[in-house]
Amino acid sequence: MRSRIIMSMLAGATLLASTLLGASPAQSAQPVDVPAEFGTDWHDPVTAAPPVTRPTGVPSCEVTVAEARFKDFTPYTGTYAPPSGCGASWSKVVLRMDGTVKGRQYDRLGYLHIGGVEVLRTSTPQPSPDGIAWSVEKDITRYSDTLSAAQPVEMLIGNVVNDTYTGILDVKVTLTFYTGKPAAKNTPDRVLTLQGGTLTTPRNSERIVAEVYATGSGGGCEEYWYLTVPDAAPYSCKATDGPYREVQIKIDGRLAGIAAPFPTVWTGGWSNPFLWYVIPGPRAFDIKPIEYDLTPFAGLLNDGRPHDVEVSVVGVPEGQSGWSTPVNVLVWQDAKRAHVTGGLTVHREGDLTNSSTYTPGSADEQHRLDTEGGHRLTVSGYVDTSHGRVATTVNRALANTSVHRWTDGENTDGLTATWTDAENITVDGRGPARTTRTGRTYTMDGTTTLGAGDRLRTVLTLGDRETVTETSGNRRTAWSWLDDAYAGDATYAANVPRDQRHAVGTTSERYRLYGSAGCHDRSLLTVQGVLTEDRDGC
Numbered sequence: 109m110r111s112r113i114i115m116s117m118l119a120g121a122t123l124l125a126s127t128l129l130g131a132s133p134a135q136s137a138q139p140v141d142v143p144a145e146f147g148t149d150w151h152d153p154v155t156a157a158p159p160v161t162r163p164t165g166v167p168s169c170e171v172t173v174a175e176a177r178f179k180d181f182t183p184y185t186g187t188y189a190p191p192s193g194c195g196a197s198w199s200k201v202v203l204r205m206d207g208t209v210k211g212r213q214y215d216r217l218g219y220l221h222i223g224g225v226e227v228l229r230t231s232t233p234q235p236s237p238d239g240i241a242w243s244v245e246k247d248i249t250r251y252s253d254t255l256s257a258a259q260p261v262e263m264l265i266g267n268v269v270n271d272t273y274t275g276i277l278d279v280k281v282t283l284t285f286y287t288g289k290p291a292a293k294n295t296p297d298r299v300l301t302l303q304g305g306t307l308t309t310p311r312n313s314e315r316i317v318a319e320v321y322a323t324g325s326g327g328g329c330e331e332y333w334y335l336t337v338p339d340a341a342p343y344s345c346k347a348t349d350g351p352y353r354e355v356q357i358k359i360d361g362r363l364a365g366i367a368a369p370f371p372t373v374w375t376g377g378w379s380n381p382f383l384w385y386v387i388p389g390p391r392a393f394d395i396k397p398i399e400y401d402l403t404p405f406a407g408l409l410n411d412g413r414p415h416d417v418e419v420s421v422v423g424v425p426e427g428q429s430g431w432s433t434p435v436n437v438l439v440w441q442d443a444k445r446a447h448v449t450g451g452l453t454v455h456r457e458g459d460l461t462n463s464s465t466y467t468p469g470s471a472d473e474q475h476r477l478d479t480e481g482g483h484r485l486t487v488s489g490y491v492d493t494s495h496g497r498v499a500t501t502v503n504r505a506l507a508n509t510s511v512h513r514w515t516d517g518e519n520t521d522g523l524t525a526t527w528t529d530a531e532n533i534t535v536d537g538r539g540p541a542r543t544t545r546t547g548r549t550y551t552m553d554g555t556t557t558l559g560a561g562d563r564l565r566t567v568l569t570l571g572d573r574e575t576v577t578e579t580s581g582n583r584r585t586a587w588s589w590l591d592d593a594y595a596g597d598a599t600y601a602a603n604v605p606r607d608q609r610h611a612v613g614t615t616s617e618r619y620r621l622y623g624s625a626g627c628h629d630r631s632l633l634t635v636q637g638v639l640t641e642d643r644d645g646c
Contacts, residue, residue: 314440
């Protein structure tokens, strides 16, 4: 759903909140004053995503792991110690990052490492002159193995502060531990990192999952990889093979997993920061890692030797930087076996397809690039555990289609794109076979136009959708359906000082998550930086 500016509404001083689908009139926001254009302050950043659920009625402990003022590229370093008074295991561990910034500053990318394990990758909002505050929460229970002992801490949100860019990032990160036992299915026994590009797993590993925090960033063209074009096309961001990207993981040189990267739009994206001042794009504050189930390779990895593990991004021009791909490896062990043996039984890789067709523009037609790409991989293997032979099969299929249109000089620049990443994981051992089917779809549809009087307008929608179904035999045991939809329309005067931009903009987000675990349906709407609607549809 695309939200468009209605100029007569923006000129008014008051906006009455309207009723959205699924919300009752009793949930409508009170009338709020909306300025005719953006001022020097706006609502603090907010997202419609659900908060992290927390256990109730159990003791908890809080530990501060980092507190820093980032004004350059000097990392914060410290030491983490497990909490006292909350036992040796925890039913949940929740990370919370609180930040403040004021003045003028770009969006910045950051990370937090505990014991070398990346537990958070994030980006920052751009501040108002008067200052903003924001927070990020994340469930990091899966890293309990790392958190069970004292560890070095490193955090960095690289920043530049000078007479022009004055915003210093004040950040505090805490962990809250809730007593109890975690769910064994979701909490690994060990959390490993690569050592010199190699991985050595415990010899009794029975399940292995790699997670990769893959981000295209750094200010170059790979920050906007979905807009790159082949060398023959007249556009500012070039990539020999066009915009198709795919994140691959290899073990000892053999392809072990494929994934579509999420097309994250940072808070300065699409040449229009007014789109993101209050509502960031999906995942911008909490970058989710790509997960690869490497269990079919467990029999090979369990020989006690180091194995080469390489992560690469298909489509990045040779020698060009711009991607970060830190890796954590999560391992579940067989407590009753010192050595779990096994083997890889199926490795079937389809041809990687990637076609970008450029159609030159003319006086009447825009330049156009049509791209189609895709890839398939099936791997299967078994492990002989203390509870019998367990076979795991992973099928993954990727597809990407996009149409990129632009004019000479790029005064008009638009993209319509869809990425799909479908994955089926079947585990067949004692009892009925268990299958998890995950379908991911990412969408982007937007146009930026520089018009008369250097008025720059961006109209953009983003979608992050995922369906998950778990079955045992022929019986569905769990399911979820996620749809995170963002829409924005913002206009400002380009190439003038900040106080002369006369910016207007409407942004919205609706985050719906339904399933066997319950319902979350929240809708947000902003006009000129004022939050005018905040609704619960469940």
